[in-house]
Amino acid sequence: MNQGTEVIVPAREGRGVYVRKGQLLDIVDVEGHQVGDLIAWFRNDPSEYLSPTHTVSCNASIELATGSQVFSNRRNPVFTILRDDVERHDIIVPCCDHERFKRDYDLDNHDHCLANLYQARDLLGEDFALAGEMAWNVFMHNRVTDEGAVVTDPAAHDAGATMTLLAHEDLVVLLSACPQDLTPCNDFNPTSMLMRLRDN
Numbered sequence: 001m002n003q004g005t006e007v008i009v010p011a012r013e014g015r016g017v018y019v020r021k022g023q024l025l026d027i028v029d030v031e032g033h034q035v036g037d038l039i040a041w042f043r044n045d046p047s048e049y050l051s052p053t054h055t056v057s058c059n060a061s062i063e064l065a066t067g068s069q070v071f072s073n074r075r076n077p078v079f080t081i082l083r084d085d086v087e088r089h090d091i092i093v094p095c096c097d098h099e100r101f102k103r104d105y106d107l108d109n110h111d112h113c114l115a116n117l118y119q120a121r122d123l124l125g126e127d128f129a130l131a132g133e134m135a136w137n138v139f140m141h142n143r144v145t146d147e148g149a150v151v152t153d154p155a156a157h158d159a160g161a162t163m164t165l166l167a168h169e170d171l172v173v174l175l176s177a178c179p180q181d182l183t184p185c186n187d188f189n190p191t192s193m194l195m196r197l198r199d200n
Contacts, residue, residue: 009036009193012179014116016124017195018043019171024082024164026196027138027175032159033187037095037113037135037176040078042169046128050078052091052136062144064089070136070165078171083164086157090142093150094132096180105182116176126172137178138163140185154184166200 008030009015019025019040027036041049051073056062058071065087070079095113102108114132121128139161141153177193180186 005197007195007197009120009175009177009195011177011190011192012111012116014113014118014120014123014174014176015195016120016126016172016174017197018124019167019173019197021167021170022200023167024198024200025079025167025173026194026198027163027165028194028196029086029139029157029161029191030159030194031191032157032161033155033189034191034193035140035155035178035180035185036138036193037117037178038138038173039117039130039134039136040171040173041128042072043172044170046172048072048074048076049128049134050136051134053133055091055136062092064091077168079165079167081163082166083162085161086139086163088139088141088155088157090137090140092144093137093140093142095135095137095176096178097132110182111179113176113178113180116179117174120174120176124172124174128172130174135176140178142185152183152185154187 066084097114101110
């Protein structure tokens, strides 16, 4: 991909990009109040991938903001966050899947992020095995109460909110424009996102 390449992620769908070490990846909420689910793995060794749980351990925190790093399952940095207009993300809850909608809402055919991420993977022609716990829920306004409950608040950020990630390795990156419309995470109205890839 050339500098300045943009990939629209349509509402309720997934798309992917190849990112070179040292490049910048902007994740943009096009219309506002939208959450994305992101998976990434190393192109030269797919057994190493972005790991939310290892990120929590390495940072000793469940919060991410400008300057934070996101780590792999081998505790190597995957991204550094250079810009973050939102500074609200969830890194403890797996992405939505068929079982989530069946268990919690008794729905068999609702769109979900795991399927979107498989869509993105397949469009790139990759065959990496995906799992919900690999996903980082960017811009998702989850919080943990003093009692330990996980509460989903409406995403408060506006159209154009951007996070810029510096890649530490050559990566395959997938992004789902989350289709959840039964909780406030997307303000009950899933919309599109954008990935912009540029040279540093």
